[in-house]
Amino acid sequence: MFSNIDILTDRQIREQQLRSAIVSSLNAVPKTLPDILLWEDAGHDLFEQIAKSRSYYGAQADREIMKDKIDEICQSLEEDAVLIELGAGSVPHTGMVLDELCQRRMKTQYLAHDLTQSTLDHSLCRLASELRSDRHKSFLKMSGIVGTYEQFFEWLSKTDELRGRRVVVLWLGNCLSNYSDAEFPNMVDALMQSLSWSGAASSTLLLAVNECPGADVMRQAYDSPDGSSVAFIANALRQANRILGTEAFEYEAWTPVSSINSAGTSITWKFQSKQEIQLVIDERPVTCKVGEDIELITINKRGEADVAKLLAHSRAELVDTWRHQSLPWSKCIRERRYSLLLISHQVGV
Numbered sequence: 076m077f078s079n080i081d082i083l084t085d086r087q088i089r090e091q092q093l094r095s096a097i098v099s100s101l102n103a104v105p106k107t108l109p110d111i112l113l114w115e116d117a118g119h120d121l122f123e124q125i126a127k128s129r130s131y132y133g134a135q136a137d138r139e140i141m142k143d144k145i146d147e148i149c150q151s152l153e154e155d156a157v158l159i160e161l162g163a164g165s166v167p168h169t170g171m172v173l174d175e176l177c178q179r180r181m182k183t184q185y186l187a188h189d190l191t192q193s194t195l196d197h198s199l200c201r202l203a204s205e206l207r208s209d210r211h212k213s214f215l216k217m218s219g220i221v222g223t224y225e226q227f228f229e230w231l232s233k234t235d236e237l238r239g240r241r242v243v244v245l246w247l248g249n250c251l252s253n254y255s256d257a258e259f260p261n262m263v264d265a266l267m268q269s270l271s272w273s274g275a276a277s278s279t280l281l282l283a284v285n286e287c288p289g290a291d292v293m294r295q296a297y298d299s300p301d302g303s304s305v306a307f308i309a310n311a312l313r314q315a316n317r318i319l320g321t322e323a324f325e326y327e328a329w330t331p332v333s334s335i336n337s338a339g340t341s342i343t344w345k346f347q348s349k350q351e352i353q354l355v356i357d358e359r360p361v362t363c364k365v366g367e368d369i370e371l372i373t374i375n376k377r378g379e380a381d382v383a384k385l386l387a388h389s390r391a392e393l394v395d396t397w398r399h400q401s402l403p404w405s406k407c408i409r410e411r412r413y414s415l416l417l418i419s420h421q422v423g424v
């Protein structure tokens with residue numbers, strides 16, 4: 076166990092909330108399931124297999140950009156800065172940044188956040204074993220926080236730990252792609268607002284997004300021929316059964332189906348019923364007709380222009396873009412401060 080992990084909500088309470096969300100989303104029209112079910116326990120291992128595959132181009136692009144821009148990232152973190160990683164998952168790229176900061180003898184506090192405690196624990200233990208020299212020990216402090224994004228933002232707005240310090244936030248792995256156009260700027264705004272309230276001296280967000288690479292590339296990445304995407308998606312039904320405490324979903328009765336929208340900008344995963352199905356949840360029947368869909372997730376591809384447009388009325392300002400070869404990929408977004416003086420304190424990356 077990694078010793079320094081805070082848990083914002085007790086697992087039992089979180090699972091009760093998730094249970095209520097499942098019940099209400101199955102009773103809605105059209106029926107849906109919360110996509111957060113993908114990240115329950117085994118989902119992380121299944122995702123890691125996908126992320127390692129060649130067709131999942133996003134993970135490789137994130138890594139190459141981080142490697143390429145490591146100098147700028149280190150320069151943006153001045154002495155005693157805080158590096159926060161949102162939805163950190165298996166923390167696939169951050170070790171190299173932390174190592175480089177220690178080589179440059181820069182004191183850094185690294186705070187990793189994720190929804191899933193076991194994943195965060197495993198990732199931080201792995202990082203601690205990789206970064207265990209005396210130099211790492213003297214320059215690096217690592218800790219973790221478990222909770223939803225909303226819970227973490229609330230924690231950020233109340234903590235004293237960031238007061239007067241420079242903060243750089245990494246949000247990698249295209250984590251915001253499952254949020255709609257209406258939700259996307261609200262999420263960025265909520266983060267910026269909570270950093271403002273925390274009293275951080277300045278904050279920079281490195282957000283990985285990516286434009287639609289074409290329907291074929293998107294299908295290979297998100298519905299891979301080796302079946303790993305289907306296994307990842309199907310695991311959500313297993314997790315729904317676990318949270319509901321009953322085998323409400325029989326796997327053989329459902330087909331996971333993906334579809335790309337006509338503009339080629341998003342891919343949606345649904346479960347399609349093979350027969351008429353009566354789910355019994357909380358002793359109340361939920362009927363699904365033959366061929367009826369339960370939507371799980373839509374992954375939206377957004378390019379630089381889309382992101383700039385969505386953030387036009389938010390407190391974040393797009394200040395730079397780092398691209399991966401042919402794929403426009405990563406964006407650097409810096410907070411737009413209300414005070415000019417504070418803007419002049421910010422160090423651009």
Ligand SMILES: C[S@@+](CC[C@H](N)C(=O)[O-])C[C@H]1O[C@@H](n2cnc3c(N)ncnc32)[C@H](O)[C@@H]1O
Binds near residue numbers: 225
């Ligand atoms: C696509 S993975 C990216 C992981 C990692 N950043 C990477 O680049 O490989 C999304 C991560 O966000 C976390 N996550 C998903 N929804 C979340 C939510 N609502 N609140 C907090 N974390 C969430 C998941 O647990 C998962 O680790």
